[in-house]
Ligand SMILES: *[C@@H]1O[C@H](CO)[C@@H](O)[C@H](O)[C@H]1NC(C)=O
Ligand SMILES: *[C@@H]1O[C@H](CO)[C@@H](O)[C@H](O)[C@H]1NC(C)=O
């Protein structure tokens with residue numbers, strides 16, 4: 307290695323350490339943006355009066371679109387050409403240590419679906435881990451305490467992770483919600499740590515590394531797992547697409563867009579062979595920050611009008627610069643959003659879904675700055691979005707999920723009444739639906 311190369315490597319390592327320290331420090335910015343004093347909107351009070359225009363029950367929901375969908379310029383459109391804006395929430399768990407979406411020990415999956423619908427979302431991003439598909443473990447009945455029908459339906463046979471995943475999808479779509487399945491991580495745990503085994507869709511690319519991975523994975527295995535999880539869903543028209551891999555990233559920024567775009571095409575072709583109506587969602591590189599490569603190297607599929615791009619935006623991100631989004635002025639923030647992904651909307655290239663963003667219920671100054679700038683920008687460019695996350699707690703250690711929107715009961719009464727839902731209403735979150743909300747209460 308030449309001295310210049312060693313120097314460049316050291317700079318890269320330094321940048322990574324800086325990046326990680328920003329991630330750690332996002333709770334420690336100065337300022338006292340208590341809920342009562344920060345400049346965001348007053349909270350949504352879920353028990354206040356809400357209008358429901360037509361009488362209905364949540365078991366026979368109205369669905370405002372006609373499937374299948376396709377892309378048209380910057381939009382996703384339905385079969386009648388109506389623009390479909392995804393107003394999604396992430397419901398995690400199947401990607402994590404317990405292998406199933408969280409909350410099923412306290413609420414029936416139909417009631418959680420009604421809750422999500424009642425809160426005004428129209429779709430759910432449902433992450434899974436490759437390990438969940440490969441191992442397909444038997445689920446401890448205690449984790450399904452509020453979903454005993456799943457056990458009964460199996461006639462005494464063990465319920466596995468894939469059984470639960472498919473049943474959850476069915477409940478969500480039965481409530482009139484659209485579902486986007488997401489391959490989140492290889493080894494089932496919280497994403498995204500620094501473990502290189504999980505940094506991209508396969509981990510056999512670095513000779514000598516994969517033997518240290520608990521779950522070793524080739525690209526072919528990644529695609530086969532996709533086929534396994536999507537095959538039971540091929541006839542469910544509200545399963546609208548596949549978000550092919552969460553937050554791909556390389557060691558020291560070594561993953562290039564073209565490499566990921568080609569892998570995404572290979573997986574997408576195999577899934578479109580199962581169901582040509584599905585949308586194929588492709589996240590940017592650098593942990594879903596960067597879609598600038600699409601300008602010169604778009605993802606191209608044999609079925610036209612199926613590619614939706616996705617970016618994630620958090621307070622601590624800002625890859626490749628020393629300034630996380632928590633510290634940016636609006637002008638600076640908006641310029642980065644434009645060059646990272648929003649140019650795709652503004653130049654009518656393709657739809658973009660901000661599949662993850664979110665903030666804590668107790669924001670500090672940097673969080674408030676990020677959130678305010680991001681919501682203003684999302685309103686300006688009218689992008690589809692998916693809030694991270696619905697959940698009350700993280701699966702590992704039962705840690706409280708400060709970004710979550712519900713509490714331990716996963717019902718109407720437990721919806722958190724801080725500024726976030728009120729703010730999301732300004733970028734398209736629907737009116738609360740009292741009938742569905744009531745249905746979510748045991
Ligand atoms: C909802 O409506 C359907 C059809 O009208 C009916 O079969 C079902 O029992 C109703 N469910 C509830 C919970 O009221
Ligand atoms: C169910 O799973 C448990 C634990 O893995 C196992 O001991 C048991 O034999 C399984 N029962 C059936 C009917 O497969």
Ligand SMILES: *[C@@H]1O[C@H](CO)[C@@H](O)[C@H](O)[C@H]1NC(C)=O
Nearest residue numbers: 472536537538539540541542
């Ligand atoms: C989907 O529908 C086709 C045609 O009716 C049927 O052959 C197939 O078994 C169905 N697949 C599933 C998973 O329901």
